[in-house]
Amino acid sequence: MSQAAPTERLDRLRHWIAHRHALAPAEVSLCLAAGDASFRRYFRLALPDGDTRMVMDAPPAQESDNSHRFVAIARDWHQAGLPVPRLYEADQEAGFLELEDLGDSALQQHFAGVDAPPTLAWHERAIELLERLQNRAPATALPAYDEALLDRELSLFPEWCLERLLGIAPPPEWPALRRRLIDDALNQPRVVVHRDFDAMNLMVHDDGLYLIDFQDAVAGPLTYDLISLLRGRYCRFDEPRFAAWVETFRQHAIRDGRLPAEIDARIFRRQADAMAAQRTLKVLGIFCRLTLRDHKIGYLSRLPHFLAHLQDSLAPWPAFADFRVWLDTTFAPALRGELQCRGISDGGTP
Template sequence: MSSSRIDALTQWAAEQHGLNQADITLEPAGGDASFRRYFRLTLPGGSTQVVMDAPPAQEDSTPFVAIGRRWYAAGLPVPQVHAANLEDGFLLLDDLGNTPMQEHFTDESTVLGYVESALALIAELQNRASPEPLPGYDAPLLTRELDLFPEWCLGEWLGLPAPECWGALREALAQSALKQPIVSVHRDFDAMNLMVDQARLYMIDFQDAVAGPISYDVISLLCGRYWRFTPAQFARLAGIFHDQARRDGRLSAASSQEDFITQCHAMAAQRSLKVLGIFCRLTLRDHKSGYLARLPHFLDHLEDSLAALPEHAHFAQWVRTTLRPAIVQRLADATP
């Protein structure tokens, strides 16, 4: 970040409180996989807010502001947007602290407790926020996301062709998603995007929210980067969500728990394939570090989901015999 941009950001933040630059301090408060950067603003009395720097050439903050204000007005736990300068890409937000949910993942019992609370938050989001203003998570978007896998993971990083069964899997996963009820989808409902503040969970990084499948955020949570649930745990947690969704009408009374869990596994396969592609793209195109080391974890998620989808046994076999050895070897070759 250039010194002129940090000066402009500091000046803007001070002006929002009628102060001079010398009256406030800005300290880095973390970043993410995008071009956004965050700073903690400390005011003269000691209170704090977060300033988001999102360069407009790389990041359009308009959706974040619009979604954030709608969801805040709906009573959802998201940071309040106190001020927005969309022309320069500066936002002033609530400070939700430094503790994302995964920092509480110390043992299985604690993890399960937080995850059940997060499942309840997904239900709250789906019940309170209308999906109508959001872009649709339609067939073109679903297939574009799936195509990140053969393009970036297989082609650009591994130099492997997709197997013959790829087309059938691609079509089946997209169709499974499209058959589900449409709700508001955060789209990256991972532990890293759930902040714990005064024992309450808050959602952040919701700028890519869409109107999409009811199971998607469930899968973002259960197949995230910080924990791998056993098949029995996965089924129990997805079942908890299913039963609540039937009680409050988000799923029809005809929706069986077994069918919903199968849909969850198909959604998990879609997201794992997408993530494998995105992590390779972040590395190769955007020169971000640390993402390749996470590939084996999402490969585990992919194999877990495929094990529950016997109709895709040929692809699952290819993953075991071709993809996994290629990833393991490529990572080993890259290790100094």
């Protein structure tokens, strides 16, 4: 994107808001609130009466499909009684959306250490919200989290993390592991999947939790959003804590019909761990792509944290033992060396 393009977009955005609120463009008060890993930008709009709104700028050339999905899902989930930002207006051709302002308090800002009572309590509330999402949101209009998508996501790891960042080949076990992770995901009950149910996409507003950034939602595996939260970017919970949450989630899912009663604790835990491994491998690839292709800074420093999640997910299962050995003896040392060459602390890479 040229240097002039963001300024031109901002001018167009000002005129759109001015027309909506009967203001002169010079009277439109916008402050950049956030950007993300995509091309979207978010601005806080201060209206003359003191009210504020959040305005999304989603350039159509890069974000058209996402904007259309966001609008459709926002309306569906609002009608289902789920906590999402109110949508005031959308010009999807221009890529401008005016939304309710939920403030700046993302869930991770309320964490106080991995074992602290507030951290644990907020995770309990987030899991309760996830159960409401899976029970209430309609899945019929969402694209399927199918084999092709799962395969594309897993391909990010060997392409961007192994080949492009580290210059190493995947191990002989990779094809079998890839096949098993895809099969395990496809064998789970299908529900609405936010697809980035991480603390950064849960806003605390008026002491409630709100869902944001849901434009990538799909119909897919029951455990995906659970492990997105529990093995996300901010916390690494110990085995007993993780196991207890997974088991409680299983029991609730059986009780309300999301999961067949014959899925016992061990089967469900294996499904959750396999799903966590799939997502973590995807995240490792995405973070490398964001760094190498999109020149986004800061993502490589998060790789050791997700490597630890990957090892936690594989550790209970003998079928993954050979891949774990490769992680310990080949991947982890290569990653540590690359981070050191770039002047990045490995954060205690295992």
